[in-house]
Amino acid sequence: MNQKRLQWFFDLAKAQARRSDVKYFHHGAVLARKSKIIETGFNHYVSNHDSCYIEYSALHAERDVIEKALKRGCALRGATIYVVRVNKRGQLRNSKPCQECAKLILEHGIRRVFYSISETDALKQEIVSLEDVPRVCKDKY
Ligand SMILES: [Zn+2]
Numbered sequence: 001m002n003q004k005r006l007q008w009f010f011d012l013a014k015a016q017a018r019r020s021d022v023k024y025f026h027h028g029a030v031l032a033r034k035s036k037i038i039e040t041g042f043n044h045y046v047s048n049h050d051s052c053y054i055e056y057s058a059l060h061a062e063r064d065v066i067e068k069a070l071k072r073g074c075a076l077r078g079a080t081i082y083v084v085r086v087n088k089r090g091q092l093r094n095s096k097p098c099q100e101c102a103k104l105i106l107e108h109g110i111r112r113v114f115y116s117i118s119e120t121d122a123l124k125q126e127i128v129s130l131e132d133v134p135r136v137c138k139d140k141y
Contacts, residue, residue: 005035010114013084014092016042016061027061027095030082031069031110038074041065062101066108077109084116092116096124 009030016028020042031038041064045056062083069076085095095115097105105113117124 006114009037009080009082010084010116012037012040013082014086016040017084017086020044020061022058024088025093026086028084028086029061029065031065031074031076031079032082033079038076038079039065039069039072041068060098060101062097063104066104066110070108079108079110080112080114081105081110082114086116091119093118 009032013028013030016030017026018028020026020028022043022045025043027043029041031040041061043058043061043064046059048055048057062081065081066076083095083097085093087093094117097113097115115124
């Protein structure tokens with residue numbers, strides 16, 4: 001993939017992150033196949049209705065984009081996902097998918113993950129494998 005195309009997907013994921021309503025970190029994600037966009041998503045709050053309480057938790061951007069694509073019947077096998085995380089000041093931060101999202105990515109046969117690292121080291125590419133799945137899933141979203 002050429003650098004220009006990569007940057008374009010990355011910028012699109014960043015634009016998605018700006019739509020997030022989650023308090024501390026805004027994540028954006030783009031699913032693509034070659035140069036075509038499959039779906040876009042971002043982390044946001046969802047309500048879980050219990051019998052007496054409504055609890056709000058954040059749906060991760062990776063899950064949001066994958067679920068949206070699946071609802072439309074898109075095939076995800078062999079696709080690429082771009083994930084970006086920005087803080088409140090708009091600075092890029094590490095957006096390596098958490099354990100749950102990494103599992104989801106693997107389950108659907110998504111082959112490559114590009115994620116932001118920091119403002120200075122903007123982008124890292126990873127081929128997802130089970131060994132790379134982070135051990136701890138911290139709720140930083
Ligand atoms: Zn996650």
